[in-house]
Amino acid sequence: MTAATLITVAPTGAESEKAAVPALPVTLEELVTTAKECAQAGAAQIHIHIRDADAKPTLDLGRLTETVHAVREATDLIVQLSTGGAVTDPYEHRLAVLDARPDGCSLTCGTVNFGDDVFMNPWGFMKELYAKTQEYGVVPEFELFDFGHIAALHRLLAEMGPPAGGHVHCDLVMGVPGGMPGDAATLVQAVAALPADATWSATGIGRTTLPVMLAALAAGGHLRVGMEDTVTFSRGRPVQSNAELVERAAALGALAQRPAMSAADARTMLGVPHQR
Ligand code: KMH
Ligand code: ZN
Numbered sequence: 001m002t003a004a005t006l007i008t009v010a011p012t013g014a015e016s017e018k019a020a021v022p023a024l025p026v027t028l029e030e031l032v033t034t035a036k037e038c039a040q041a042g043a044a045q046i047h048i049h050i051r052d053a054d055a056k057p058t059l060d061l062g063r064l065t066e067t068v069h070a071v072r073e074a075t076d077l078i079v080q081l082s083t084g085g086a087v088t089d090p091y092e093h094r095l096a097v098l099d100a101r102p103d104g105c106s107l108t109c110g111t112v113n114f115g116d117d118v119f120m121n122p123w124g125f126m127k128e129l130y131a132k133t134q135e136y137g138v139v140p141e142f143e144l145f146d147f148g149h150i151a152a153l154h155r156l157l158a159e160m161g162p163p164a165g166g167h168v169h170c171d172l173v174m175g176v177p178g179g180m181p182g183d184a185a186t187l188v189q190a191v192a193a194l195p196a197d198a199t200w201s202a203t204g205i206g207r208t209t210l211p212v213m214l215a216a217l218a219a220g221g222h223l224r225v226g227m228e229d230t231v232t233f234s235r236g237r238p239v240q241s242n243a244e245l246v247e248r249a250a251a252l253g254a255l256a257q258r259p260a261m262s263a264a265d266a267r268t269m270l271g272v273p274h275q276r
Contacts, residue, residue, distance in 0.1 A: 004261035005253040006222035006269065008171075008201055009038040010047040011242040013228025014057035014086035021231050023240055026051040028067060032074045037243035042250030042260030045078040045270075046071060047106060047141075049085070049228065057086040059093040064100035076263040078272050080104035080141060083129060087117040091125050098132050103272045105133060106171070107140040109149035109156065113178025119145075126152065130160055139165040139272045141201075144172050145179035150193045157195060165271020168198040171224055172216075175208030182208025184215035191219055199269060203229045213249060217256045225249045 011025050011034045018026050025034040028050075035046055050067050052058040064081060071079050081102040083094045098105060107129055108121045133140045140163050142153050157168065172190050175182025180190065182204035194200055203224035204212025213223055225245040233239045233248075250260045267274050 002199070002220045002222070003258065004265060005217070005249075005258040006045065006199075006201060006261045006266050007043045007246055007249050007253070008045040008047055008080070008222070008224040008226075009034075009043040009242055009246050010203070010224055010226035010228035011035075011038065012049045012051065013226075014049045014082075014084075016227065016231055018051070018055040021227065021238070023238070024227055024231075025242065026055040028063075028070055031067065032070050034242050035071050035075050035077055037241065038246045039075040039077050039263070041243045041246035042253075043077060043246045044261050044263040044266035045080055045104070046075075047080045047082060047224065047226070047228070048102075049082045057089075059085050059089055059097055061096055061099055064097060068100050068102050072276065078103045078263060078266055078270065080106065082106050084108050084119065084143065087114055087119050094125075095129055095132060098136050098138050101136070101276075102138060103276065104139040104141055104270070106143050107133065108143040108145065109152040110146065112145040112149070112176065115177045123152070126156060127160065130156055130163075133164055134160070137164045137273075139163060139169075139270055142168065142170045144170055144190065145176055147180060147190065147193065150190065154195060163271075167269070167271040168195050169270050170194055170198055170200040172200060172202040172212075173205070174202060174212050175205040182212045184211060184218075187212060187215045188219060191221065205229050206232070213252060217252060217258055222261075223249045223253070
């Protein structure tokens, strides 16, 4: 059984509006403060979506590059940029995210209904994005929203070879309306279908956060938490900060004798270079 727990924080996402969720970090200053607090609380990796001056989601390359530098300067977190962006982002902009030269990036392994929208990840786009991660040495995290995505991941690895860093790490994103449900039985089945030797994290969206977190710890997995995935800490109580979600994950990990993994150990596990 895995000993330490990699905690990834996904602090912002592209879906919540600042006006509705005032605690959401949307400026660079808010993001850097959040990153420092979450690193202190036990996070080793940060999954970043950024916002523009009006707090709307953007994939502006200048802003992304500035963000990568600022978070690296302020913390030792592994800096993973989202290539998923918002459901409205065109493929070219999503591919260009890698030009900000992050440590890692998300790579979603298939299209999925996403609430009332569709999150598009056709096979050709997946291959192009994967090839660019290999060329740039950016370590991908394979985002799996449904079982078909696991099949597509196997196909990608078979056709295109191992990822930058040589290690496969997946993130089960569970409980999205349109994707796989966020419960323990589904998690166990999904984990059984992953490539041999892959490590994995899991995150449950909204009210599936706690069942997925507890199941993931029990099954030897790692955790992703953050306001991208849930804005409610407990029934009727909004999340006050990303750090409190990281603190809760670290506390549950400690209780399960799965303490938070250091950023240095996370780099070693994921195959992310220690120096950039
Ligand atoms: N915002 C979602 C449409 C990712 O970051 O790669 C996609 C998403 C996945 O959040
Ligand atoms: Zn994301």
